[in-house]
Amino acid sequence: xxxxxxxFLFYVATPKAGNVVRExxxxxxxxxxxxxxxxxxxxxxxxxxxxxxxxxxENTYPKILKxxxxxxxxxxxxxxxxxxxxxxxxxMKTIFNASIDGWTENNIAVSICVRFGFExxxxxxxxxxxxxxxxxxxxxxxxxxxxxxxxxxxxxFFQ
Numbered sequence: 377x378x379x380x381x382x383x384f385l386f387y388v389a390t391p392k393a394g395n396v397v398r399e400x401x402x403x404x405x406x407x408x409x410x411x412x413x414x415x416x417x418x419x420x421x422x423x424x425x426x427x428x429x430x431x432x433x434e435n436t437y438p439k440i441l442k443x444x445x446x447x448x449x450x451x452x453x454x455x456x457x458x459x460x461x462x463x464x465x466x467x468m469k470t471i472f473n474a475s476i477d478g479w480t481e482n483n484i485a486v487s488i489c490v491r492f493g494f495e496x497x498x499x500x501x502x503x504x505x506x507x508x509x510x511x512x513x514x515x516x517x518x519x520x521x522x523x524x525x526x527x528x529x530x531x532x533f534f535q
Contacts, residue, residue, distance in 0.1 A: 377406045384411060387436055410441055415477035416448035418485035422520045424448035425477055425487040437520045443529045448515035449474075449486040449501065453508070456481055460508045471500060485515075489504060490530045513518045 382405055385398035402414040410430040422437040423429055426444030461479060468474035474494050478485040479504055488497055501512050517526040 380416065384431075386417060386438065387434060388417075388419045388421075388430075390435065391487075393480065395520070398405065416446065416450075416475075416485045416487040417515060418450055418478050418483040421515050421518075422522070424516045425475065440529075443532070445490050445530075445533045447486040447490050447497065447517065447530075449484075449488060449497075449512055450515045451484040451486065451505065451510050451512045453482055453510040456484060456510070457508075464504050464508070467500070486512075488535050 381402050383400050385400050388397040390396050392428045393469050399417050403409050403411040408511045410428055412428050416425040427518040428442040429438035429440055431438045465476045472488045474486055474488045477487055505512050
């Protein structure tokens, strides 16, 4: 059976105005209703590239069935200059074999394998984000309810 890439609109947030915000990401659908996400999100929280997820309620974050081991890095800026993106992308690919999964003039979605270690990854992200006046956030490290409590899913990848 050939796997074909589809697109799914993942839940991001419901602002006070009431209109649900969604993010369109490439996926491979499985027969059991689950899907493999093919790119880390730039806005949605809780999952990363190559995670297998299932959407139980379209107005909340998906249930994670299998973690891929990627960290979802979400970068925000007032304006991302193309030359800065090119430089950042080159360094991240060289150091971490990272993928830039999407970008706009205000946002970059990056996937980095957790096995490189938080300290090393954070050091590089802090350096480049300070250099380019960007802000960054782990999109799949903290509980989506409070955005503070670590999920600790990465412990399995260090055993």
